[in-house]
Amino acid sequence: MTRTPASRRDDYPVFRRLQTRWMDNDQYGHMNNAVHYALFDTAVNGWLIEEGLLAETGAEAYFLVAETGCHYHSELAFPGWVDAGLRIAHLGTTSAVYHIGLFAEGSGTAAADGRFVHVHVVRGTHRPMPIPEAARQVLARLFPAA
Known part of the structure; x- marks a missing residue:
């Protein structure tokens, strides 16, 4: 099996800083995968x-x-900060595919790379609904620089 290479900080246009918590660690001393x-x-x-x-x-x-x-590429743990890089990999009519890189403080290589798919749905029916143009313009800010 070929391993997916870890993403780099410069792959992401936006970052959010998140703090790890005591309860995040498992019995092995690193952040539980969940x-x-x-x-x-x-x-x-x-x-x-x-x-x-x-x-x-x-x-x-x-x-x-x-x-x-x-x-998963490397360990994260408490205590520490995680920089979560965000980018849009695909923006469809009714959905957005995010890629998220989780970086240990000061690291240039992601400890974990995530894929997160959001579908824009109608409340009650959960049927897909087109993403409004104003929202699409905001989401487009998460496209990586060319």
Whole structure:
């Protein structure tokens, strides 16, 4: 099996700094693999909140997680900071595919690389709905520099 190479800091246009917690470590002294997914969710949704794209409770439509995945490259642990790099890998009519790199403080190579798919859906039916143009323009800021 061929290993996927770790991403680099310069692969990402936006970063969010996240602090590890005591409870993140497992019995082996490093971050439990499930915590990486919580960090992906926190990084993406924190950015969406800052950009005004996270729907209010009663909104007609919102982004729903349809898929996640992770490639682990090296350990992360408490205590420490994690820099979560964000980029859009694909922006479709109704969905956005994010790539998230989790970097230990000061590291140029990702300790983990994630894939996070959001589908824009109608509340109640969960049927896909086109992403509004204003939201698409904001999401486009996460495209990596050419």
